[in-house]
Amino acid sequence: xxxxxxxxxxxxxxxxxxxxxxxxxxxxxxxxxxxxxxxxxxxxxxxxxxxxxxxxxxxxxxxxxxxxxxxxxxxxxxxxxxxxxxxxxxxxxxxxxxxxxxxxxxxxxxxxxxxxxxxxxxxxxxxxxxxxxxxxxxxxxxxxxxxxxxxxxxxxxxxxxxxxxxxxxxxxxxxxxxxxxxxxxxxxxxxxxxxxxxxxxxxxxxxxxxxxxxxxxxxxxxxxxxxxxxxxxxxxxxxxxxxxxxxxxxxxxxxxxxxxxxxxxxxxxxxxxxxxxxxx
Amino acid sequence: xxxxxxxxxxxxxxxxxxxxxxxxxxxxxxxxxxxxxxxxxxxxxxxxxxxxxxxxxxxxxxxxxxxxxxxxxxxxxxxxxxxxxxxxxxxxxxxxxxxxxxxxxxxxxxxxxxxxxxxxxxxxxxxxxxxxxxxxxxxxxxxxxxxxxxxxxxxxxxxxxxxxxxxxxxxxxxxxxxxxxxxxxxxxxxxxxxxxxxxxxxxxxxxxxxxxxxxxxxxxxxxxxxxxxxxxxxxxxxxxxxxxxxxxxxxxxxxxxxxxxxxxxxxxxxxxxxxxxxx
Numbered sequence: 001x002x003x004x005x006x007x008x009x010x011x012x013x014x015x016x017x018x019x020x021x022x023x024x025x026x027x028x029x030x031x032x033x034x035x036x037x038x039x040x041x042x043x044x045x046x047x048x049x050x051x052x053x054x055x056x057x058x059x060x061x062x063x064x065x066x067x068x069x070x071x072x073x074x075x076x077x078x079x080x081x082x083x084x085x086x087x088x089x090x091x092x093x094x095x096x097x098x099x100x101x102x103x104x105x106x107x108x109x110x111x112x113x114x115x116x117x118x119x120x121x122x123x124x125x126x127x128x129x130x131x132x133x134x135x136x137x138x139x140x141x142x143x144x145x146x147x148x149x150x151x152x153x154x155x156x157x158x159x160x161x162x163x164x165x166x167x168x169x170x171x172x173x174x175x176x177x178x179x180x181x182x183x184x185x186x187x188x189x190x191x192x193x194x195x196x197x198x199x200x201x202x203x204x205x206x207x208x209x210x211x212x213x214x215x216x217x218x219x220x221x222x223x224x225x226x227x228x229x230x231x232x233x234x235x236x237x238x239x240x241x242x243x244x245x246x247x248x249x250x251x252x253x254x255x256x257x258x259x260x261x262x263x264x265x266x267x268x269x270x271x272x273x274x275x276x277x278x279x280x
Numbered sequence: 281x282x283x284x285x286x287x288x289x290x291x292x293x294x295x296x297x298x299x300x301x302x303x304x305x306x307x308x309x310x311x312x313x314x315x316x317x318x319x320x321x322x323x324x325x326x327x328x329x330x331x332x333x334x335x336x337x338x339x340x341x342x343x344x345x346x347x348x349x350x351x352x353x354x355x356x357x358x359x360x361x362x363x364x365x366x367x368x369x370x371x372x373x374x375x376x377x378x379x380x381x382x383x384x385x386x387x388x389x390x391x392x393x394x395x396x397x398x399x400x401x402x403x404x405x406x407x408x409x410x411x412x413x414x415x416x417x418x419x420x421x422x423x424x425x426x427x428x429x430x431x432x433x434x435x436x437x438x439x440x441x442x443x444x445x446x447x448x449x450x451x452x453x454x455x456x457x458x459x460x461x462x463x464x465x466x467x468x469x470x471x472x473x474x475x476x477x478x479x480x481x482x483x484x485x486x487x488x489x490x491x492x493x494x495x496x497x498x499x500x501x502x503x504x505x506x507x508x509x510x511x512x513x514x515x516x517x518x519x520x521x522x523x524x525x526x527x528x529x530x531x532x533x534x535x536x537x538x539x540x541x542x543x544x545x546x547x548x549x550x551x552x553x554x555x556x557x558x559x
Contacts, residue, residue, distance in 0.1 A: 042375045048417035049444065049488055070374040076285040083374045108292045112371050113334055117291065124284045152329035154316045157287060192318065220320040221329060 002205025003176055004248070007143040009208045010097050012036040012063050012249035014272040016264055019254075023054055025261040031061045032261065034268065038251050041068040041101075044093075045086040055093065064094050065209070065249075067178075068101035073132045073146070074119040075107040084139045091140050098143040098208050100178045103129065103166060118151035121158035121165035126172070133173035145176030145208045150186040150215075150224035162187065163201040170206050177202060179245075180211035181237040182224065182253075189222045199237055204245045212238055212271060213253035227256035229267055238271070242278045250275060290314055294327065296370055298335055298363045301328040338366055338379060345380045346406050348458045349387075349399060351465045361393060377414070380407060398476060401454035402461075405495070408446035408486035412493050415444035418554040426556050433558045435516025439509045440555045441547075444488035447498070447506050453482045455495045489551060496550070501526050501536070502543045 003009070013035030018026065026032060037058060044055050044066070058064055071083065091099055104116040119125045129146075137144045148166055160168075170177050179202055188195035212235075214228035230238075230252070238250075252267050281289075291314065294307045301307035301324045308324045315323035342362045343350050350358040368390075369382045384407050387393045388400035420442070429437060457477045464471040483503035486495045498506070501522055508518035523536045534542075547553050 042377075045375065046377070046414035047443070049412075049414040051414055052417070072374075076282065076288055080374060105288060107374075108288065110370070110372055111292060111296070112374055113292065113295060114337055114371060114376055115295075115330055115334060117330060120284065120287055122284065124282060128284065153323070153326035154318075155287065155314060156316055157283060157314075190318075220325070223329070223333075 003143075003174070003203075004205055004208060007098075007176070009143060009176065010063075010249070011247045012065070012097070014250045014252070014268045014275065015062075015065075016252045016268050017255065018058055018064070019258055021258050022261050022264070027054060027057045027061075032265065034062060034265065035272075036063040036065065036249065036251075038065050038067045038253075041066040041087055041090055041099075042070050045083075045090050052093075059094060063097070065096045066090055066094060066099050067147075068099070069116065070106075070112065070114065071101040071136070072105050072107040072112070073101060073136065074103065074105035074125060074129050076105075076128065077107050077109060079132060079135060080107070084136065088139055091142055096142065098145050098176055099140055100145040100147055100176075100209065102149050103146040103169065104149045116149040118149055118153065118155075118162075119165075120155035121160045121162055123159070126165065126168050129169050130173040133169070133175045137173075137175065143176050143208065145178040146170060146173075147178035147180050147211065148183050148187075149180075150183040150190075150222075152190055152221055152223075154191055162193075163198050167201060167203055170203060175206070176208040177206045178209045178211060179207050179241060180213070181241060182211060182213040182215055182230070182234050184237055185231075185234050186215050186222045186224045195233075195237055196240060199240050199244065202241075202245075207241070207245045207248055209249045209251060210238065210241055210245075211251055211253055212267075213255075225256050226253045228254075230270075235270075235274070239274060239278060242275055247275060247279045287314060291327070291330075295331050295334055296366070297331065298367075301325075301331055335363070335366075338362070338371060338376075341376045341379045342366075342383065345410055346383060346403055348406060348461045348465075349402050351461050351471060352399070352402060361387070364390070377410070380410065383407065397479070398452050398454065398457070401450045401452045402458060404448055404450065405454045405458055405484070405486070408448055409493055409495075412444040412446050412486045412488045415442075415488065418442040420551055421548060421553040421556065429556065429558055435514060435519075436558050437515045437556050438512060438559060439515065439553060440557075441506070441510055441552050442487070442554045445506075445552050446486040447503060447510070448484050448486065449503060450482045450484065451479050452477050453480055455482075455484050455497075485552070487550065487552060494550075499539075499543075501539065505540065505543065506547075 015036035018037040018039045044051050102116045105119055106113045106115045106117050184195050184198045212230045213226045216223045216225040250271050254264055311323035311327045315326050317323040317326055339362050365383055365386050371379050384400055384403040387403045393399050464474045483498040483500055484495050485498055504522045505518055508521055526536055
């Protein structure tokens with residue numbers, strides 16, 4: 001049985017990120033049609049106040065999955081135990097089917113750069129991340145998924161392709177994979193990679209969720225801004241992923257120049273319709 | 281040190297500065313040794329994408345948390361302040377929410393900003409709102425718990441306030457100025473003509489009420505009493521200390537004791553008191 005089957009990972013349908021400009025629309029009045037929501041974990045790893053009130057109200061209405069940006073699982077520094085405790089508290093509040101963060105690094109003693117820096121693709125980095133994932137899963141007692149990140153640099157030290165690096169980690173750590181189609185596109189554009197081959201190389205049974213987002217073309221590179229609608233090339237990667245993987249939870253990320261709820265909902269509906277056609 | 285540790289240490293060594301790596305020969309050499317580059321970007325240009333995002337991301341957070349301070353300083357001067365702050369107080373917490381925690385003290389202690397104490401006052405008020413926003417929840421005072429305290433025991437009562445209550449002693453009426461700046465900021469001409477408040481010792485409390493954050497003025501004695509009680513002093517001892525230093529004349533129409541009674545009614549009504557316990 002594959003990873004999704006072993007952990008009874010549900011197909012939540014198509015969701016969007018829970019962002020402040022939409023709080024009133026989502027929480028007040030009749031619940032708008034949306035299959036599920038993703039929240040940025042760190043925004044709700046707080047002691048009290050409005051964030052937790054809003055989160056509780058959201059959870060009453062929809063399935064909610066926490067998605068972290070600060071675990072920095074590939075940093076050589078030991079994992080932040082306080083962070084893990086607070087994440088566990090959040091997980092206990094939400095009872096999500098899985099928890100996710102990024103395959104990246106960004107911490108050092110006395111410094112947290114709040115960036116999703118790519119790791120060098122080396123056996124040493126594989127070993128480090130595999131051990132860390134096991135530890136995180138032990139603390140959270142939930143399926144944990146790693147997301148492929150957008151990258152703007154490639155290390156001389158890398159000794160394997162990114163897709164092999166990611167695949168080896170999720171297999172050996174026995175964790176899930178959050179496959180971000182936009183990140184595949186951005187990194188492929190930046191580094192001259194074959195995005196289709198990347199999608200095809202992913203271990204399909206480990207993919208618990210797909211991300212879709214917009215980006216910004218800066219001329220000499222593409223920046224993962226989560227601004228604007230999903231572009232045609234990323235929709236094509238999504239189509240390829242669904243055809244290969246089957247129906248898995250999909251999320252539209254739109255974090256910069258956040259549009260109206262109606263525009264965001266329409267983007268989610270586009271994914272929903274495409275998914276339905278492909279699955280049938 | 282492992283190869284991975286060496287790479288991470290080297291990258292972080294150049295990632296947090298305000299200057300493009302392409303202009304720094306040492307950074308260019310480092311990037312050449314670590315990063316491949318490609319046909320469109322040199323190694324330093326590749327690494328510089330993440331450096332630039334580091335700066336922009338953290339500037340955005342500081343702008344959000346200290347909006348009035350930015351409006352008073354202007355975008356360019358605020359950016360100088362923010363970059364100087366980041367250089368001296370690099371982000372340490374996993375959450376960007378904590379990024380500005382040291383900014384009020386930094387402004388108060390660092391030239392040229394320290395020469396204008398109004399700036400530090402503004403920063404303190406703005407950060408108090410951040411702290412109040414997501415402070416831990418606490419149960420509100422139950423009437424039964426105070427009814428159970430007999431009159432003779434009240435001087436021994438210790439009072440715990442809700443964690444969101446932030447008490448500030450300021451050198452200027454900075455909250456009033458903050459509100460005026462916020463209103464004036466819609467029009468650059470109006471903002472430029474906005475009069476600065478004269479120095480005047482001011483005491484305020486920022487707190488989280490149902491559904492929103494509030495800021496209210498405090499009398500100097502009320503502030504002093506709140507501070508004594510928050511430090512854990514029993515009510516009787518706290519009142520004695522504050523009365524001793526009070527500017528309220530013994531012959532004033534409202535006695536200190538009457539004022540304390542009125543303050544307690546106000547604090548209870550505003551939801552500041554969490555527990556009262558006689559120990």
